[in-house]
Amino acid sequence: MKSVNALTVAAAVAGALSLAAVTSATPAMAAKTKCYGIAKAGQNDCGNAAGTHSCAGQSKVSYSGDDWKGVASAAACTEMGGQTKPFKGMNPKKKSS
Amino acid sequence: MLPDLQTAFCAGTVGRDTAAVAALADGGMENGHRFGIYRNNIFQSLTGVLAAAFPTVSKLVGDENFAVLAHRFIAAHPPQRPSLYAYGGNFAAFLAGFAPAVEELPFLPDLAQVEWAVNEAYFEADAEPLVADHLAGLAPETYARLRLHLHPTVRLIGSDWPVWDLWGAEALPDPWPPGEQEGAQRVLVRRPESKVDVVMLTPGDFAFLGALAAGDALGEAAAAGAAAGPDFDLATCLAGHLAGGTFHSGYTIDAS
Numbered sequence: 001m002k003s004v005n006a007l008t009v010a011a012a013v014a015g016a017l018s019l020a021a022v023t024s025a026t027p028a029m030a031a032k033t034k035c036y037g038i039a040k041a042g043q044n045d046c047g048n049a050a051g052t053h054s055c056a057g058q059s060k061v062s063y064s065g066d067d068w069k070g071v072a073s074a075a076a077c078t079e080m081g082g083q084t085k086p087f088k089g090m091n092p093k094k095k096s097s
Numbered sequence: 098m099l100p101d102l103q104t105a106f107c108a109g110t111v112g113r114d115t116a117a118v119a120a121l122a123d124g125g126m127e128n129g130h131r132f133g134i135y136r137n138n139i140f141q142s143l144t145g146v147l148a149a150a151f152p153t154v155s156k157l158v159g160d161e162n163f164a165v166l167a168h169r170f171i172a173a174h175p176p177q178r179p180s181l182y183a184y185g186g187n188f189a190a191f192l193a194g195f196a197p198a199v200e201e202l203p204f205l206p207d208l209a210q211v212e213w214a215v216n217e218a219y220f221e222a223d224a225e226p227l228v229a230d231h232l233a234g235l236a237p238e239t240y241a242r243l244r245l246h247l248h249p250t251v252r253l254i255g256s257d258w259p260v261w262d263l264w265g266a267e268a269l270p271d272p273w274p275p276g277e278q279e280g281a282q283r284v285l286v287r288r289p290e291s292k293v294d295v296v297m298l299t300p301g302d303f304a305f306l307g308a309l310a311a312g313d314a315l316g317e318a319a320a321a322g323a324a325a326g327p328d329f330d331l332a333t334c335l336a337g338h339l340a341g342g343t344f345h346s347g348y349t350i351d352a353s
Contacts, residue, residue, distance in 0.1 A: 015332030020229030
């Protein structure tokens, strides 16, 4: 068998799309809310509000208000002492370690 | 003069060439001593970088053994780029060629490959994953000519060893070594959003995604998947990887 025929492929794609419609919750997209002020130095997710670095793990300051981590929801962010908008300086609710 | 000094400086640090140290200007304090401090700091910090990128390898061999491995690696492969996050890419290949390590723990190079894939996926530029909604507007006649591309953060690693079980392990599985049946595992690494996923694949899914990565169309890739695993099902496989974010949003349609 060199290749699966076009009809089979088309049917499989249609099947996959209808399956996806049923299970539209995408587990990989869970950490959607950008939460600022909770990331330790080097443990931030991609980018920061100040534009001083562009990617993950580059933050040199713990709990900086410019740096975010992906968390599940705004409620989870608040619970962790963070804010969903960037802010100036260090997070007053966190002590640097 | 300055290039000579820089070359001597480099030879004295990672190359441990003590003669080169003598060529440095005498600052009143013993140069050998000053240089030793500098050299130790380099090895210490780079060992820390490697331990952060390869936490499971480090855990399974133990801190002391890992420091020995790291020091040999650093001496043989000093950093080529001024970015520490990019350091360690050839650590897996180095381990494969280091007989004392692979004789005792033959899975180490494959495990290091998985850990490096996680590191790469983490630092790779963000890209939009393909979701079912992107394809919802397509006419069903075009489905057969659909060409999917893997998300740029995706890495595929096939191993003769249970690397998915070993990744993140605190200790070797008991009993060790595993029987031949349950030995081989195939791993998919991806980062569709902000979190890196490490997923175990069936032989069929692994062959299918590998064929897509090589540029095959869906029909050819599905045949490769079916040949590798009797239980391969294209629809289930596509649905799972659409939900997981394995594909890139930039799909194409072949000309008919």
